[in-house]
Amino acid sequence: MKVSELAEKLGFEIVSGKEGLDKQVVGGYACDLLSDVMGNAGEGQVWVTLQTHKNVMAIASLKDLAAIVLVKGLKPDKDMEAQSHEEGVPVLSTKEEAFETAGRIFELIK
Amino acid sequence: MEFEFEVQGGDFSNAGQASSRIKKILKQLNVDPKTIKRTVVALYEGEVNIVAHAWKGKIKVDIETEKIKARLSDEGPGIANIDQAMRDGYSTASEEVREMGFGAGMGLSNMKKNSDEMEIHSEVSQGTTVMIVNYL
Ligand SMILES: Nc1ncnc2c1ncn2[C@@H]1O[C@H](COP(=O)(O)OP(=O)(O)OP(=O)(O)O)[C@@H](O)[C@H]1O
Numbered sequence: 001m002k003v004s005e006l007a008e009k010l011g012f013e014i015v016s017g018k019e020g021l022d023k024q025v026v027g028g029y030a031c032d033l034l035s036d037v038m039g040n041a042g043e044g045q046v047w048v049t050l051q052t053h054k055n056v057m058a059i060a061s062l063k064d065l066a067a068i069v070l071v072k073g074l075k076p077d078k079d080m081e082a083q084s085h086e087e088g089v090p091v092l093s094t095k096e097e098a099f100e101t102a103g104r105i106f107e108l109i110k
Numbered sequence: 111m112e113f114e115f116e117v118q119g120g121d122f123s124n125a126g127q128a129s130s131r132i133k134k135i136l137k138q139l140n141v142d143p144k145t146i147k148r149t150v151v152a153l154y155e156g157e158v159n160i161v162a163h164a165w166k167g168k169i170k171v172d173i174e175t176e177k178i179k180a181r182l183s184d185e186g187p188g189i190a191n192i193d194q195a196m197r198d199g200y201s202t203a204s205e206e207v208r209e210m211g212f213g214a215g216m217g218l219s220n221m222k223k224n225s226d227e228m229e230i231h232s233e234v235s236q237g238t239t240v241m242i243v244n245y246l
């Protein structure tokens with residue numbers, strides 16, 4: 001499933017990085033500890049987190065993640081948003097918390 | 111082929127740039143994707159450790175026909191007990207750094223898992239050098 005379809009089906013707001021909306025989502029990873037994500041997330045996954053700073057994009061890009069999903073209505077910091085465009089990795093945002101968000105993504109793509 | 115990058119302690123907004131450049135170079139050289147992934151994880155963790163824990167440092171990457179060698183050396187507080195530092199969960203990261211999601215104490219073990227060889231030398235109040243090798 002494409003990032004754009006996932007965002008549409010789950011009602012996630014597309015905040016930035018529209019360039020990457022055609023990326024294929026193969027799974028997800030939910031965690032706010034950056035080195036845990038660095039060590040364990042995989043290519044093509046969406047990353048569910050409440051971290052909103054630029055280092056999130058660095059990791060997403062280095063790990064070839066499909067997209068970032070920010071929970072609790074959070075929005076990316078300005079420099080994170082800019083880098084999302086540069087790298088073509090979308091940042092999505094949802095009002096829900098991580099538990100519900102991960103659950104709904106899981107249900108949709110399992 | 112040799113590449114060298116400077117890393118500034120405390121400069122979180124540029125953390126990961128050296129790793130990103132090296133990733134691009136390895137891609138251009140058609141290195142096997144799995145080796146690129148492992149090398150990039152190891153390099154990133156080493157780069158962030160310089161940013162988070164040291165004053166300034168250098169990353170030198172040497173790409174040879176049969177292996178990638180990286181040497182991450184910094185001027186900084188050093189590591190008094192390397193075995194302890196290698197343990198998952200051990201971290202001296204500041205509260206501020208932890209709030210960003212760093213400081214899980216997993217970086218060095220990520221480096222170990224994602225390299226074929228790893229060596230750490232450190233002197234307290236002087237600095238730390240981490241060397242990794244990944245075979246192609
Ligand atoms: N270059 C370095 N200079 C000084 N101390 C270091 C350096 N690298 C690691 N350390 C010490 O080793 C500890 C463990 O490092 P490690 O990378 O495993 O975890 P962390 O950096 O604290 O957190 P994480 O990497 O999970 O974000 C650090 O908290 C720090 O005390």
Ligand SMILES: [Mg+2]
Nearest residue numbers: 158159217218
């Ligand atoms: Mg670390």
